[in-house]
Amino acid sequence: MNTPVNILAIVGSYRKGGIIERAVDEILASARERGAVTRKISLLDKRLVFCTNCRSCTQIAGENYGVCILDDDMAALLQEIERADALVLASPMNAGTVTAIMKTFIERLVCTAYWPWGAPAPKARRPGKSKRAILVASSAAPGILARLTGDVTKRLKSAATMLGAETVGTLFIGLAAQQQHQELSKRTIQKAHKIGRKLAAGKSTKAS
Ligand SMILES: Cc1cc2nc3c(=O)[nH]c(=O)nc-3n(C[C@H](O)[C@H](O)[C@H](O)COP(=O)(O)O)c2cc1C
Numbered sequence: 782m783n784t785p786v787n788i789l790a791i792v793g794s795y796r797k798g799g800i801i802e803r804a805v806d807e808i809l810a811s812a813r814e815r816g817a818v819t820r821k822i823s824l825l826d827k828r829l830v831f832c833t834n835c836r837s838c839t840q841i842a843g844e845n846y847g848v849c850i851l852d853d854d855m856a857a858l859l860q861e862i863e864r865a866d867a868l869v870l871a872s873p874m875n876a877g878t879v880t881a882i883m884k885t886f887i888e889r890l891v892c893t894a895y896w897p898w899g900a901p902a903p904k905a906r907r908p909g910k911s912k913r914a915i916l917v918a919s920s921a922a923p924g925i926l927a928r929l930t931g932d933v934t935k936r937l938k939s940a941a942t943m944l945g946a947e948t949v950g951t952l953f954i955g956l957a958a959q960q961q962h963q964e965l966s967k968r969t970i971q972k973a974h975k976i977g978r979k980l981a982a983g984k985s986t987k988a989s
Contacts, residue, residue, distance in 0.1 A: 785818045793883030795825065801917060808917070820861070839892065845911075907945050910946060915949065920956075924955025
């Protein structure tokens with residue numbers, strides 16, 4: 782029997798049960814139906830503090846992520862990420878970009894790079910892409926406009942790259958803030974299910 786695909790979703794929405802979380806739930810449910818093992822982490826439930834730019838974590842060369850001096854939930858989160866075959870990185874678009882909690886998480890990924898004092902720029906410790914990633918984003922604006930004017934998917938994709946994951950699909954949900962408890966459209970649910978099935982099967986998906 783094949784080992785099940787292990788999918789980890791990292792959710793940067795401020796609302797439990799909002800559009801982002803429900804879209805992620807649809808992806809994960811359909812992946813589970815195809816035999817995947819899934820786990821969802823809401824960044825709201827984690828204690829992540831701001832990177833202090835001390836750069837301790839970037840000084841020692843090697844494949845292992847640098848050790849952060851801050852004592853919070855980031856190290857455990859990175860361990861979970863290491864165990865995953867595929868990631869779902871999800872955030873609403875706020876002020877044109879990812880939410881502040883997602884940005885805090887992304888900044889803490891500096892430990893995935895080797896960047897000693899004196900070097901002009903960080904270098905990825907693991908330049909390869911051994912995982913796959915799906916990006917999920919939402920906006921009040923229509924999707925096309927939001928993608929043109931904001932950088933939420935760019936930020937999520939760059940996080941995926943830092944974590945050694947190739948982005949194989951994006952689900953962008955525009956017009957997501959018209960009701961307080963907005964339903965996902967039938968089309969979005971279908972797209973989410975397609976992504977979930979393909980993630981579980983270990984295939985790329987272009988359900989953007
Ligand atoms: C502080 C704040 C800033 C926002 N900025 C934008 C924005 O720049 N562009 C946009 O289209 N929607 C913006 N929105 C709307 C959110 O993207 C929308 O409510 C969210 O995608 C819904 O996701 P959720 O249900 O998971 O919370 C903003 C919402 C808030 C609360």
